Amino acid sequence: MSNSAEYTKLLEIGRPPNIKKLFPNSKALIVSGKVIDRAMRIKGAAMTMAANGRSTFVIRGALLAAQRANSAIIIEIARSEGGANAYCPVSLWNMATIVDSICNELHITVPVAIHADHYGIKQESDMIMAKVEIPSIFDAGITSIAVDASHMLDDKNLLANIELNSYVPSWAGLETEVGEIKGEQGLSTVDDASFLIKGLNAHGICADWIALNNGSIHGLEASGQGIQVGLTGEIHKALAPYGTSGAQHGTSGNSSERLRAICRETATTKANVATALQMVSWGLEVNDYGNAILDENGNFKKVQGEGVTEEMWQQMVKYADDKGWKGGDYKKLNLPFENRLSGQAKDIRERMCARVEAFIYTMLVDVFSAGDSADIGKAEILKAGSHDLGPKVERIEDPADWTKEKIIARAAELDTDKGPEGDFDD
Structure with a gap:
């Protein structure tokens, strides 16, 4: 396929201008997030x-799993993970280069989007840096972004999204968020989600995805409460006239059957998986939910002969213990150990990747219905x-009804519970 005339045409017209500039001779089909969303909707x-x-x-x-499943896929990193204060070696500025290199090495020909997840705006002062940093990450090959101002009140969330939109290329995939990911607290509603999407529409902005607080959490899901499928479907149905798909955060920790229900009963086209993949690559024992299984002492269980070597795992555990890290804090091992893991024997490196491939392939084909x-x-x-598929819908709302003053007034009438204060980043 990579040598066919059709694929050559796809590389010519399908890659966004930043990707073509960065990687002029590449055979990797890195595309806008819009392409991925449309494929799933169709x-x-x-x-x-x-x-x-x-x-x-x-x-x-x-990438190996996506190629095997013939599935479009998104590779992402959140600002908290790969931004200026990163705890991961993969960043918003090197992710596209890494993906492009691996795609060319492994002859990956499926469409791949490079997504900046949870680009967080927690207060109005964050807007100053965002206006500089967002263009910089697109310069570095990002093709899709989640502008996440959900930490702020509804009017400020909407106004931040509107103001920052001019810094996001019109061809790029766009995600917005209402309600921080807090599990069963501060659940999103039809009213607050509609307020955000309608307000964006009035300003000529068609978000490809909306992320909700629909019961999910980041990291390790221990409560068993999980994603509320009914609530998600209700909100997506209300947003259908605006062409909004769902982005499901906190997918790790939910059973395959619940995830299949999300596919059947909601408009979700993007499912974020983070913690499960990290644990799988290291060789930890996980259940069907993607949750790492703990022993009787509350420690992670390493599968003999899987993932990293047993000696390397002991180094990682000791490092975490010395830092006082437990549970979800193990994510911070990614940065200090990337080079150590890269220095393992080839067969060890390959089995780490193969374990991830097997896990993701099963999810794509048997759970997410993303095959082909x-x-x-x-x-x-x-x-x-x-490369630019354009907006899914045109303007429906009257801009005169969504001026700054009217946005503030409308927000004051919303009856929503945002849940407790706190740091819910992952």
């Missing part, structure tokens, strides 16, 4: 994985004759 009752690339091992495994979505994404690029 296939129907399908979503793909937004694989959180906390390490190069996860990225390699994810790559062909749909490619067809959409050829149909459009461009």
Whole structure:
């Protein structure tokens, strides 16, 4: 396929301008997030994985799985993980280069989007840096972004999204968020989600995805409460006229059956998976939910002969113990150990990636129904004759009803519970 005339045409017209500039001779089909979303919507009752690339091992495994499943896929990193205060070796500025290199090495030909997840705006003063930093990450090859101002009140969230939109290329995939990811507290509602999407629409902004607080959490899901499928479907149905798909955060920790229900009963096309992939690559025992299984002392269980070597795992545990890290804090091992893990024997490195590949392949094909979505994404690029698929819907709302003053007044009338204060980043 990579040498066919059709694929050459896809590389010519399907890659966004920043990607073509960075990688002029590349054979990797890195595309806008819009392409991935459209492929899933057209296939129907399908979503793909937004694989959180906390390490190069996860990225390699994810790309191999997508190629094997012939599935479009998203590789992402959140600002908290790969931004200025990163705890991962993969960053918002090197992720595209890493993905492009691996795609060329492994002959990956499925459409891949490079997503900046949770680009967090927690207060209005954060806008100053965002206006500098967002263009910089697109310069570095990002093709999709989640502008996440959900930490702020509804009016400030909407106004921040509107103000920052001019810094996001019109061709790029766009995600917005309402309600921080807090589990069963501060759940999103039809009213607050509609307020955000309608307000964006009035300003000519068509978000490809909306992320909700629908019961999910980041990191390790221990409560068993999980994603509320009914609530998600209700909100997505209300947003259908605006062409909004769902982005499901905190997918790790939810059973395969619940995730299949999300595919069937909601408009979700993007499912973020982070913690499970990290644990799988290291060789930890996980259940069907992607949760690492703990022993009687509350410690992670390493599977003999899987993932990293037993000696390396002991080094990682000792490092974490010395730092006082437990549970979800193990994510901080990614940065100090990437080079050590890269220095392992080839067979060890390959088995780390193979374990991720197997996990993701099963999710894509048997749970997310994303198999063969790559062909749909490619067809959409050829149909459009461009890397830019445009908005899914045009303006519906009257801009006169969504001035700054009216946005503030409308927000004051919303009856929403945002849940407790705290740091819910992952």
